[in-house]
Amino acid sequence: MSEPVALKLTAKDFKSDQEVRWCPGCGDYAILAAVQGFMPELNIPRENIVFISGIGCSSRFPYYMNTYGLHSIHGRAPAIATGLSVSRPDLSVWVVTGDGDALSIGGNHLIHALRRNVNLKILLFNNRIYGLTKGQYSPTSEIGKVTKSTPVGSADAPFNPLSLALGAEATFVARTIDSDRKHLQSVLRAAAEHQGSAFVEIYQNCNIFNDGAFDPLKEPATRDDFLIRLEHGQPITFGKDGQFCVVHPPGGFGLEVRETAATPAEEIVVHDAGVADPAYAFALSRLPGLDLRNTPIGVFRSVNRSSYDTVVQEQVAAAKAGVDQTPEEQLAGLLSAGDTWTIL
Amino acid sequence: MTKQIRQLDRVVIRFAGDSGDGMQLTGDRFTSETAQLGNDISTLPNFPAEIRAPAGTLPGVSSFQVHFADYDILTPGDAPNVLVAMNPAALKANLTDLPRGADIIVNTDEFTRRNLAKVGYTTSPLDDDSLAGYVVHPVALTSMTIGALAEHEVSKKDAERAKNMFALGLLSWMYSRPYESTLRFLERKFAARPELVAANVAAFRAGWNFGETTEDFSVRYEVKPAKMVPGTYRNITGNAALSLGLVAAGVRSGLPVFLGAYPITPASDILHELSKHKKFGVVTMQAEDEIAAVGAALGASYGGALGVTTTSGPGVALKSETISLAVALELPLVIVDVQRAGPSTGMPTKTEQADLNMALYGRHGEAPVAVIAPKSPADCFHAALEAARIALTYRTPVLLLSDNYVANGSEPWLLPDVESLPDLRVEFASRPNGEDGTTFLPYLRDPETLARPWAIPGTPGLEHRIGGLEKADKTGDISYDPANHDFMVRTRAARIETIPVPDVEVEDPDGDARVLVLGWGSTYGPIGAACRGLRQRGLSIAQAHLRHLAPMPANLGEVLRAYDRVVIPEMNLGQLAHVIRAKYLVDAIGYNQVRGLPFTAAELETMLEEVLKNV
Numbered sequence: 001m002s003e004p005v006a007l008k009l010t011a012k013d014f015k016s017d018q019e020v021r022w023c024p025g026c027g028d029y030a031i032l033a034a035v036q037g038f039m040p041e042l043n044i045p046r047e048n049i050v051f052i053s054g055i056g057c058s059s060r061f062p063y064y065m066n067t068y069g070l071h072s073i074h075g076r077a078p079a080i081a082t083g084l085s086v087s088r089p090d091l092s093v094w095v096v097t098g099d100g101d102a103l104s105i106g107g108n109h110l111i112h113a114l115r116r117n118v119n120l121k122i123l124l125f126n127n128r129i130y131g132l133t134k135g136q137y138s139p140t141s142e143i144g145k146v147t148k149s150t151p152v153g154s155a156d157a158p159f160n161p162l163s164l165a166l167g168a169e170a171t172f173v174a175r176t177i178d179s180d181r182k183h184l185q186s187v188l189r190a191a192a193e194h195q196g197s198a199f200v201e202i203y204q205n206c207n208i209f210n211d212g213a214f215d216p217l218k219e220p221a222t223r224d225d226f227l228i229r230l231e232h233g234q235p236i237t238f239g240k241d242g243q244f245c246v247v248h249p250p251g252g253f254g255l256e257v258r259e260t261a262a263t264p265a266e267e268i269v270v271h272d273a274g275v276a277d278p279a280y281a282f283a284l285s286r287l288p289g290l291d292l293r294n295t296p297i298g299v300f301r302s303v304n305r306s307s308y309d310t311v312v313q314e315q316v317a318a319a320k321a322g323v324d325q326t327p328e329e330q331l332a333g334l335l336s337a338g339d340t341w342t343i344l
Numbered sequence: 345m346t347k348q349i350r351q352l353d354r355v356v357i358r359f360a361g362d363s364g365d366g367m368q369l370t371g372d373r374f375t376s377e378t379a380q381l382g383n384d385i386s387t388l389p390n391f392p393a394e395i396r397a398p399a400g401t402l403p404g405v406s407s408f409q410v411h412f413a414d415y416d417i418l419t420p421g422d423a424p425n426v427l428v429a430m431n432p433a434a435l436k437a438n439l440t441d442l443p444r445g446a447d448i449i450v451n452t453d454e455f456t457r458r459n460l461a462k463v464g465y466t467t468s469p470l471d472d473d474s475l476a477g478y479v480v481h482p483v484a485l486t487s488m489t490i491g492a493l494a495e496h497e498v499s500k501k502d503a504e505r506a507k508n509m510f511a512l513g514l515l516s517w518m519y520s521r522p523y524e525s526t527l528r529f530l531e532r533k534f535a536a537r538p539e540l541v542a543a544n545v546a547a548f549r550a551g552w553n554f555g556e557t558t559e560d561f562s563v564r565y566e567v568k569p570a571k572m573v574p575g576t577y578r579n580i581t582g583n584a585a586l587s588l589g590l591v592a593a594g595v596r597s598g599l600p601v602f603l604g605a606y607p608i609t610p611a612s613d614i615l616h617e618l619s620k621h622k623k624f625g626v627v628t629m630q631a632e633d634e635i636a637a638v639g640a641a642l643g644a645s646y647g648g649a650l651g652v653t654t655t656s657g658p659g660v661a662l663k664s665e666t667i668s669l670a671v672a673l674e675l676p677l678v679i680v681d682v683q684r685a686g687p688s689t690g691m692p693t694k695t696e697q698a699d700l701n702m703a704l705y706g707r708h709g710e711a712p713v714a715v716i717a718p719k720s721p722a723d724c725f726h727a728a729l730e731a732a733r734i735a736l737t738y739r740t741p742v743l744l745l746s747d748n749y750v751a752n753g754s755e756p757w758l759l760p761d762v763e764s765l766p767d768l769r770v771e772f773a774s775r776p777n778g779e780d781g782t783t784f785l786p787y788l789r790d791p792e793t794l795a796r797p798w799a800i801p802g803t804p805g806l807e808h809r810i811g812g813l814e815k816a817d818k819t820g821d822i823s824y825d826p827a828n829h830d831f832m833v834r835t836r837a838a839r840i841e842t843i844p845v846p847d848v849e850v851e852d853p854d855g856d857a858r859v860l861v862l863g864w865g866s867t868y869g870p871i872g873a874a875c876r877g878l879r880q881r882g883l884s885i886a887q888a889h890l891r892h893l894a895p896m897p898a899n900l901g902e903v904l905r906a907y908d909r910v911v912i913p914e915m916n917l918g919q920l921a922h923v924i925r926a927k928y929l930v931d932a933i934g935y936n937q938v939r940g941l942p943f944t945a946a947e948l949e950t951m952l953e954e955v956l957k958n959v
Contacts, residue, residue: 320623
């Protein structure tokens with residue numbers, strides 16, 4: 001196979017002529033810049049890239065990308081993108097969504113897109129708040145969240161987006177942070193290379209309604225002790241001095257954080273994103289506490305399973321194989337199938 | 345013994361039994377035999393929503409009515425001349441529909457004390473004189489079938505299940521039907537189990553021979569072939585015809601058909617049928633819900649496919665937000681609503697026309713779509729093509745309002761010549777359309793159709809962003825400008841209103857009618873049959889039938905005003921009448937019925953006669 005021609009695109013080629021209208025200081029700017037900066041790496045012509053979104057602040061994203069883009073309706077982007085992806089396997093289809101869009105009004109479409117393993121790259125901007133409707137709590141807000149709609153605190157427990165995606169047996173699950181462009185782009189790269197659904201949660205700061213939600217993961221004083229940077233094939237250790245590690249205690253169901261110094265090296269879990277059983281990645285997704293300590297970022301899971309698109313297109317191709325009639329001839333045959341009679 | 349042979353011009357037979365008795369299949373086979381003979385046919389199945397209601401109970405009764413004649417007929421018949429009742433429940437559930445003098449063939453084996461008690465008979469109607477007004481033929485169907493299969497290597501249960509073939513054999517003999525197609529069918533159906541082919545064929549023959557030998561059946565009937573337009577025919581249900589119409593639309597447009605659907609009665613058969621036609625490039629997706637089904641279809645349309653979603657009323661309600669998005673995006677989309685009795689779950693297996701208001705108005709904002717309705721089972725084929733034509737040419741959602749009556753009913757279909765079907769080819773946008781030669785304006789319209797360019801992803805140089813937010817004229821950029829919104833709302837209305845649709849035709853053979861009956865959708869048959877009945881009695885009446893409900897034909901106002909009285913029969917509480925009164929200021933009279941059943945020709949004839957008297 002010959003090497004594809006280098007398109008020599010730059011970030012600028014992916015900027016549309018539309019004025020970006022998020023609030024000044026919004027984490028979405030950083031994500032947009034990171035995505036636009038990453039896109040040339042794909043070496044895919046702009047016309048073959050489609051961004052589809054639902055409703056919410058994050059869903060304005062497609063307007064700012066100089067690709068094909070569809071800003072749809074609340075929660076439905078995965079469904080619309082599924083129809084496009086299945087019927088146009090030649091396209092690179094990206095879904096941009098938020099915690100309300102993907103996990104509340106569109107929860108059903110999200111889990112089914114993941115279970116089908118549709119060839120979509122789903123970027124969920126999680127800011128743990130409703131921004132566009134001006135500050136109600138979201139399905140990822142911590143319990144007890146005081147907002148306009150919950151003056152004495154929210155009463156319902158949040159979703160953990162990665163646990164949910166893994167419960168739906170998503171084949172690619174990752175998390176990254178708006179403020180860490182290098183990491184964000186590394187996760188986008190892995191997502192783009194994945195065949196099938198790639199689910200990427202991006203922690204994103206809403207500086208108006210939920211400012212500082214992820215500060216412990218960003219502040220130089222805390223971030224190294226709070227963040228677990230997952231790397232495939234590497235023992236999971238973290239902390240400023242590598243003083244923490246992740247183990248699988250015998251008899252337990254999940255993973256736990258220990259002090260590295262007190263843990264025999266062979267007991268430290270070596271990260272393997274290719275573990276077939278989603279239970280491992282699920283256990284990783286359960287590590288963070290309410291205070292965001294022990295928050296893994298990176299690729300939790302990346303396994304191979306035929307995508308829905310591929311299977312559907314293979315069925316069509318198999319049915320078409322060996323057909324030597326024109327479509328009109330085939331149609332004439334179909335219409336006159338079964339018991340017919342002729343009147344002269 | 346030589347039996348007397350009597351000629352009839354038409355017969356209506358109803359096969360009725362428990363839902364496990366195979367009555368739909370029996371009726372279907374009888375219909376196929378009848379089609380082979382060249383009679384005109386119309387059929388109507390009637391079955392419970394429960395897959396297997398408790399055996400022998402009234403809710404579990406399933407029936408299939410077939411009307412065949414030596415002339416062209418329009419309905420499955422108001423009342424059966426013959427009822428085949430496989431058990432007491434089937435007799436009780438159907439007796440009120442039978443005119444005096446009708447033949448009743450009963451399976452006496454099922455008239456046990458227990459089965460009689462299940463449906464509230466204290467004494468057997470076969471023993472008292474409650475059936476005195478009918479010609480009753482008691483036949484021990486079950487035991488004779490088991491007896492006939494004594495030498496066959498099948499279980500007693502399988503032998504008993506073949507009793508429907510015994511009944512079919514008997515009726516096939518009675519009406520002199522050619523049965524080769526049934527034998528071929530049984531070979532296909534039980535190909536994997538040759539012993540069942542043999543048993544069912546034997547049961548069929550036993551039924552046939554029983555007719556020939558028993559003295560209880562002294563007369564055999566013949567119904568001569570009908571004079572029909574020359575050509576090749578097949579018998580087809582509305583759902584099957586609609587499916588083939590969608591396949592044909594794919595072939596004639598050169599586009600892949602993408603169906604997004606969620607299972608729902610009575611529309612699921614379209615999903616089943618289309619899932620078989622992958623070699624035409626048809627992709628079917630059983631979505632997670634109704635919303636995803638239409639969303640995926642719209643996504644496929646965005647990518648250049650013919651996006652279709654099929655459902656019934658409750659599903660359309662769920663899809664409404666996405667249909668509005670399709671209105672805003674101005675993309676082709678076909679939404680099929682096989683209407684059933686509502687509101688809510690209503691009566692899923694019963695027919696109704698009560699989704700017209702929803703089709704016309706059931707969306708937020710000013711969100712007009714085109715609406716069309718087929719008038720008969722075979723017409724569903726052409727209606728599907730017409731829906732696709734409008735959707736593709738005018739880049740709009742089109743709602744196709746079928747209903748349970750046409751969807752599950754069947755009639756002979758004159759097979760069209762493929763080359764004569766409409767040419768639906770479309771042109772995707774391929775180059776910038778701005779005056780500067782480099783800009784692409786996704787909302788710059790074709791002045792004739794008002795359609796915007798269909799620029800599908802993958803086309804270099806036309807990258808653009810669209811969405812549900814209001815768009816500026818031409819550029820498609822987000823716009824909150826008041827004048828622009830007013831302009832866009834009016835333009836979207838004009839897009840639909842100016843779609844050219846054929847004039848409505850009026851059937852008034854006498855030419856002097858003062859009363860017009862206006863219908864839409866599946867009432868065509870009963871209205872037509874009622875009008876014929878009146879004309880045969882020397883009364884003049886005009887009939888017009890609407891296929892296009894949005895936009896309406898340009899000549900409709902003129903047609904309506906040419907008559908002293910306009911009568912609109914509908915299986916709803918007057919939804920079309922309401923539109924006609926509002927739009928044309930015509931004092932139309934509604935005739936409305938919502939019993940989950942189609943109109944009978946007789947009731948319409950009686951009603952229309954009253955109207956005629958009072959003009």
